[in-house]
Amino acid sequence: MGSRHSSTILKTVLKSAFVLTLTGAAILGVQGNDVKVNAKSDTSVSNELNPVPASYGYFVDHYKENVKTNSTPDTNPAIALFNNTFLSYWNPTDGTKTNQKVLQDNLDKSIQITNGASQAEIDRSYLTDRRDLRYNLISGFGPYAPAFIKDTNAQTDFNAVPDAPLPAGSPYSSMQWADENSTLGSAVKLVDIAEDSAWSGTGTPKAYIKYTRPYRQSDQVKVNPYLKNVMASAAANDYDFPSGHTTAAFETGETLAYLFPERYQQLITRSSEVGYDRVLAGRHSPLAVMGGRVIGTAMTAATLNDPDNKQLISQAYQDTQKDLAKAQDKSAKDDFSDYQTNLKNYTYRLTYGFSPIGDTTKPMVVPKGAEVLLQTRLPYLNATQRREVLYTTGIPSGYPMTDDTEGWGRLNLFEAANGFGSFLDNVTVNMDASKGGFNAADTWKNNISGKGGLTKEGSGSLSLLGNNSYKGGTTVKAGTLAAENDNALGDGSLTLAGGNLTLSAKNVVVKGNYTQSGKGSLNLNSGDKVSVSGTAKLGGKLVVKDVKGLKSGVVILKSNKLSGKFAHQSLPKGWHLAYTTHNVKLVK
Known part of the structure; x- marks a missing residue:
């Protein structure tokens, strides 16, 4: 593609491990881009979630117009995508820096990052540079990488750093990254369409924008020592913006994350790391790799929305789930096993620490078709709900490279994979455990705010890990809702009409009233307690699984006023x- 195929966190997310559910195919209802769901969505929020067209219309409708014959913003959406961002800092027509401060900050960051590179980062960025762009993403599979390599016949001829700098003109990897006729050939073919089609590259945008690479702007940019001869001999028209490697990394990583959402956040973190590797090597500036994320994400969404790819997408998803779901090799290296490190790195790379240059309070805009990027990660939500997730987890406006008209630059897919950031209105979720995967069990990690409330239906299990403040209350009708934070249930009332409410925190607070009917079951572990600010009306079942360390008379539910009793109870012997x-007390 193109010329070749200590961090700041914007938002605080709870510290927790990413729980994976591996039970065969995660979504049995996937048919290409269609997911059969049983999730209700309040239509009153639809207008707020409507897409905004750019000068070219919507990228997903025009993405195949990114070809050499369309060489201007008026004819090519992959160039016009940057009208409000990079092309407002730099005028390629006369080479004028129209925002000198942003471009100088961009160069300064290149200098800082390249001069601070560790030996491990130098080695990694060399391999990222030399390998096929698609092969670079395999490490995001972690313990599933050996099976993926085996069943795609994936290969590379770059497995170690050289003893000396490469000679000028040294070629990139000459090996086919994977085999479309392999066991996972459908997945390989879909990745190839997303990354290696005539319209998926950055050559035409680069040729129009003509922005010089950072190592040619300043000799203070420290190039990768293994690549210094190669880079010194590169063609004069080998431009910086947007980064082709980064574009390919997001096209590949987000496609693979769609096919195997069990590694969603790890794969997109590796995508962002490829971009960072390009900065480390001195090849690209931060703005160039941020631009690569924007265009790569837009291209991926377009590919996954394209009706021509519907049958292949369905087959690739089913094949990948069948092949990898039980293929975990726990002895394999996993560079992305630490959730907090992934969160920190991915979040930093959304803005690279740039200061805002515009209004940071503009409403979020969700691009047309972007919801497909969460289709397999949040399969129990409908399209409108997935747009709401993207809307409520986007990054603030006003930062460099964030404010394209459609909103691609503000998407935060890492946080979106953690569920809603806010309930704009009431949300009903119906999870069918028989479908397996995330339909059977999922965890929302974000701190959920908003005026709306949550209703849990269906046989699946949903865990709330955030410090939530949503106002509309919580209703459990079926399945399991697990409160894994004292404030998991928000600021409203709780109605346990059916199913299970499971406490996995020591003092879960209900800031309104608590109502439990005959079909609902409250499940506690040792030391767990419900604190109700309002009234508590009891019924249904209570299950206390263990009493280890408890003293007789411990309060398990307290309220302002209590009425009714549990109709059924399952307690340890003697209690x-x-x-x-x-109050309700546990007595021995």
Whole structure:
């Protein structure tokens, strides 16, 4: 593609491990780009979520117009995509720096990052540079990488750093990255369409924008020592913006994340790392790799929305799930095993620490078709709900490279994979455990705010890990809702009409009223307690799984006023319940 095929976190996300559910095919209802869901969506928020067209219309409708014969912003959406961002800092017509501060900050960051590179980063960025762009993403599979390599016949001829700098003109990898006729040939073919089609490259945007690479702007940019001869001899028209490697990394990584969402955040973190490797090597500037993320994400969404790819997408998804779901090799190296490190790195690379240059309070805009990027990661949500997730997890406006008209630059897919950031209105989720995967069990890690409430339906299990403040209350009708934070249930009332409410925190707070009917079950572990600010009306079942370390008389539910009793109870032998005006106690 193109010429070749200590961090700042914007938002605080709870520290927790990413829980994977591997039960065969995650979504049995996938038919190409269609997912059969049983999730209700309040239509009152639809207008807020409507896409905004750019000068070219919508990227997903015009992405195949990114070809050499369309060489201007008026004819090519992959160039016009940057009208409000990079092309407002730099005028390629006369080479004028129209925002000198941003471009100088961009160069300064290149100098800082390249001069601070560790030996491990130098080695990694060399391999990223030399290998096929698609092969670079395989490490994001972690313990599933050996099976993926085996079943795609993936290969590379660059496995170690050289003893001396490469000679000028040294070629990139000459090996086919993977085989379309392999066991996972459908997945390989889909990646090839996303990354290696005539319209998926950055050559035409680069040729129009003509922005010089950082190592040619300043000799203070420290180039990768293994590549210094190669880079010194590169053609004069080997331009910086947008980064082709980064574009390919997001096209590949996001496509693979769609096919195997069990490694969603790890794969897109590797995509962002490829971009960072380009900065480390001195090849590209931060703005160029940020631009690569923008165009790569837009291209991926376009590919996954294209009706021509529908049958292949369905087959590739089913094949990948069948092949990899039970193929975990726990002895394999996993560079992306630490959730907090992934979060920190991915979030930093959304803005590279640039200061805002515009209004940071503009409403979020969700591009047309972007919801497909979450289709397999949040399969129990419908398209409108997935747009709401993207809307409520986007990064602020006003930063360099964020404010393209459609909103591609503000998407934060890492945080979106953690569920809603806010309930704009009431949300009903129906999870069907029989479909397996994330339909059977999922965890929302974000701190959820907003005026809306949550209703949990269906046989699946949903865990709430955030410090939530949504106002509309919580209703459990079926399946399991697990509260894994004291404030998981937000600021409203709780109605346990059916199914299970499981506490996995020591003092879960209900800031309104608590109502439990005959079909609902409250499940506690040792030391867990429900604190109700309002009234508590009891019924249904109570299950206390263990009482290790508890003293007789411990309060397990307290309220402002208590009425009713649990109709059924499952307690450890020798224990019973005692009711007072305000409390329920566990007594031995």
